[in-house]
Amino acid sequence: MPPRRRSADRWRCGGTYRAPRGERRAARALIAAPALLAPLAAAAFTVTIASGNPTTIYLQVGNGTFTGGNFDAGGQPANNTTINNETVTLAAGVVGNGTKQAMTTNSTASNSFYDGFGFCSAGTQLYIGGFYRRNGGSSAAAVVTATVPAALIDGSGDTIPFSQISWTTGGNGDAGAEPFPAGTFVAGGVQTVGTIARNQWAESCWTFSYLNTVLPPAGTYTGRVTYTLTTP
Amino acid sequence: MNSARAATLSLLWLLVALLAPAAHAGRTSPIDDTGTLPYDAPLVLRWQQLSPRRPVNNTLTGTTSIRVRLKVGSWMHRTGRIYLLLPAQSPGTLTASWTTQGRLLPGRVISGSRTLVYAGPVTTAFLEDVLQLTLNVDARQMDQLYHVNFQFQMDED
Numbered sequence: 454m455p456p457r458r459r460s461a462d463r464w465r466c467g468g469t470y471r472a473p474r475g476e477r478r479a480a481r482a483l484i485a486a487p488a489l490l491a492p493l494a495a496a497a498f499t500v501t502i503a504s505g506n507p508t509t510i511y512l513q514v515g516n517g518t519f520t521g522g523n524f525d526a527g528g529q530p531a532n533n534t535t536i537n538n539e540t541v542t543l544a545a546g547v548v549g550n551g552t553k554q555a556m557t558t559n560s561t562a563s564n565s566f567y568d569g570f571g572f573c574s575a576g577t578q579l580y581i582g583g584f585y586r587r588n589g590g591s592s593a594a595a596v597v598t599a600t601v602p603a604a605l606i607d608g609s610g611d612t613i614p615f616s617q618i619s620w621t622t623g624g625n626g627d628a629g630a631e632p633f634p635a636g637t638f639v640a641g642g643v644q645t646v647g648t649i650a651r652n653q654w655a656e657s658c659w660t661f662s663y664l665n666t667v668l669p670p671a672g673t674y675t676g677r678v679t680y681t682l683t684t685p
Numbered sequence: 686m687n688s689a690r691a692a693t694l695s696l697l698w699l700l701v702a703l704l705a706p707a708a709h710a711g712r713t714s715p716i717d718d719t720g721t722l723p724y725d726a727p728l729v730l731r732w733q734q735l736s737p738r739r740p741v742n743n744t745l746t747g748t749t750s751i752r753v754r755l756k757v758g759s760w761m762h763r764t765g766r767i768y769l770l771l772p773a774q775s776p777g778t779l780t781a782s783w784t785t786q787g788r789l790l791p792g793r794v795i796s797g798s799r800t801l802v803y804a805g806p807v808t809t810a811f812l813e814d815v816l817q818l819t820l821n822v823d824a825r826q827m828d829q830l831y832h833v834n835f836q837f838q839m840d841e842d
Contacts, residue, residue: 497836498721498753502820504745504827505729586732588745588827652743652824 504588510595510649512583512682515560524584524654525568536677539579539618539661549668556618556661565656572624573658579620581633582656583682585649593685594648597633600679603641607672615640615676617667620659633657637664638678649682716767716837720754720811725832728820745827748819753789755837758810764842767803767812771796771835776826779833781818788814799838 511530515537522528537560547554555577563575565582573580585595604612619637632655633647649655730745755767771781771794782793785802789812792800803812820833 497715497834498718498724498726498751499835500726500728500749500751500818500820500833501830502728502730502747502822502827502833503830504824505731505747588824592825 508585508587508684510583510585510682510684512597512680513562513566514581514680515558515579516562517566517580519566523566523569528566530566537579541663543663543665545671547665548671549665551664551666553619554663554665556663558661567654567656570625572626572656574625578623578658578660580656581647581659581680582654583649584654585682585684586652587684591685592651594650595682595684596645597647597649598643598681598683599638599646600643600681601638601640602676602678605674605676607670607674609670609672611670611672611674613667613669613674615678617664618661619664620661622657622659624656624658627657631657633659646680712841714759714839714841716839717756718753718837720756722752722754726751726818730820730822730827732824733821743824744821745824746819746821748817751783751816751818753812753814753816753837755812756810757807757812757839760807760839760841761810762807764806765804766801766840766842768799768838768840769794769802769835770799770838771833773797774831774834776822776828776831778823778826780821781833781835782821783816783818785814785816788812789816802837 513530513533516533516535518531518533519528520531524530537558539556539558541554541556543554557576558579560579561575562580563571563573563578565572565580567582581597583597601615604614605617606612615638620635622631622633622635624631631647632649634657636644636646638644647655647657726749728747728749730747733742733744733746757767767789769781769783769792771779773796777796779796780793782791784791789802792802794800
């Protein structure tokens with residue numbers, strides 16, 4: 454029999470060591486203990502969740518189309534290719550006198566497709582609105598920009614800078630800041646005209662004016678502004 | 686008593702002390718639910734509120750049917766309480782609610798907690814029910830697929 458050693462030493466030494474019977478029992482008990490204390494196999498069913506919602510955007514400037522009712526009743530947006538006009542006709546005596554001239558619109562959109570609420574005054578106000586839905590961690594808003602030509606042009610090539618047109622904003626029942634604030638066109642540029650926060654419907658009514666601070670030749674001047682909704 | 690015997694007895698007492706809670710009433714054990722179908726249920730979530738307008742509702746929701754089969758034979762002829770545990774996990778705060786066909790209790794649980802679904806004697810080897818399980822999650826947390834783990838637990842009386 455080898456000399457008695459402290460139990461901790463035996464793992465450091467070569468050779469065979471046979472522990473006394475009492476220690477063997479303890480060792481067996483210690484080996485058994487982890488087995489008894491180990492948790493039972495943890496069964497667990499799982500549910501794999503996935504979002505069925507791709508990023509969805511909708512922008513309406515002027516007339517728009519929904520099918521199946523308003524949005525809050527399950528309606529869904531559809532494409533509408535209408536290009537609405539904002540117009541003003543100035544009498545010869547007032548051209549260039551610096552007095553703003555209210556513009557009118559041929560847009561007939563007065564009710565919000567969100568819930569049918571009479572939000573804008575058709576004929577004088579242009580509806581602008583939409584929504585933006587997406588999952589995930591990004592909280593950035595979608596941005597609406599206007600691509601503005603440098604000028605309105607008549608048949609003779611005469612021009613009026615687009616910066617001669619501005620707008621105010623509002624909406625029936627609204628108070629506080631509008632998602633599409635008041636502004637003035639930046640001639641020949643792309644400007645941000647509003648934002649739509651994630652998972653929100655946003656809408657405003659714009660009333661356009663011609664600033665009337667230039668003196669162009671008589672004529673019919675036209676130009677087209679294109680609005681774009683861009684998601685982050 | 687020699688020192689080896691004293692050491693042995695000390696170890697045994699330690700073991701008894703360690704093992705005692707496990708044998709004591711009130712012990713919590715996971716239940717084998719491998720008979721549950723589907724065991725990894727796919728669930729496509731939808732917006733809870735169709736229309737995105739203030740106040741903002743970012744909740745995604747979905748409901749699936751789960752045929753639960755719990756192997757409870759180990760607790761036969763004893764009484765206990767069964768809980769449905771929804772561990773804290775990705776993608777963050779989750780809420781699960783369910784209805785049953787009567788064998789288990791309907792309820793609701795938030796991730797990181799558990800809810801009682803059964804209390805009483807165990808008289809059969811398996812406890813079965815069909816759950817209509819609805820999961821709600823904040824859409825802002827949903828960047829990918831997530832495997833949401835559940836666990837049934839038995840608290841012995």
